[in-house]
Amino acid sequence: MKSTSQHLRPLVLRQQLSPSSSNTRSFASSTIHPPRQTSKPTQKSPFIQQKPKQKQKLLLRDTIRRFIPEEAKKFIRPTGTLCTTPETAAFFVKHNIEPDNGAARRFTAGPAIQNATKAYNAVVAFSPRHIVHPHDLRFFDPRGHPLAAARREKYLRKSREEPLWIMVTSAGAASTVVRVMTQRRLKSAIYRYLEDLGFPNGVGEHKEIRGTVWITLYDPVKASKLPPEPFAEAIARALRSNCAQPMR
Secondary structure: OOOOOHHHOOEEEEEEEOOOOOOOEEEEEEEOOOOOOOOOOOOOOOEEEOOOOOOOOEEEOOEOOOOOOHHHOOOEOOOOOEEEOHHHHHHHHHOOEEOOHHHOEEOOOOHHHHHHHHHOOEEEEEEOOEEOOHHHHHHHOOOOOOOHHHHHHHHHHHHHHOOEEEEEEEOOOOOHHHHHHHHHHHHHHHHHHHHHOOOHHHEOOOEEEOEEEEEEEOOHHHHHOOOHHHHHHHHHHHHHHHHEEEOO
């Protein structure tokens, strides 16, 4: 089943019956490969060609590591395909919500954001689509979950009211308090800078920033000791300069 959104054609949603159950649907996104070039490109190609002895395949340079929480690995394949209920699969397709966080692409727009991510030992990714938070994937178990309906309602409300979603996750050793507090500080600081730049919640006067920013902190203890402002300002300015689009 293809999404009807015209400006997201590079991403194709497909929905198929899972062989394990007639009541389970497999839900995934894939990228359309670009047409073969007939002449030598003048710029450096954004694709990496594998070694001749291996099967020929194009890999994007800006891909990020997919994060599948332990509690969701039983029904999410390594490729990011989510096996879920027909209700959830139909919901994601209808509202153009992406369950595969691996579909986001590394966001390195300019030296300021590159310096900030290096200082905070972080990776920043962006997708023009709304992506399900990794820790919410457990609610979309194909066997059903008592909170699945409530989570779908939450994402429906967010998709209608919040064009820009920001999620911050952490990897590495740190206490829960350190991780949560650091993530909240960075997220709040980004929203504040966006508001100062004329884009409160991603909405400007005639433009909006629609999609998902995903920040992964690989040393949350280090990040907790740094002020969030330089990092947040770099991301907010990069979003305004590179991701603002005419309002729908």
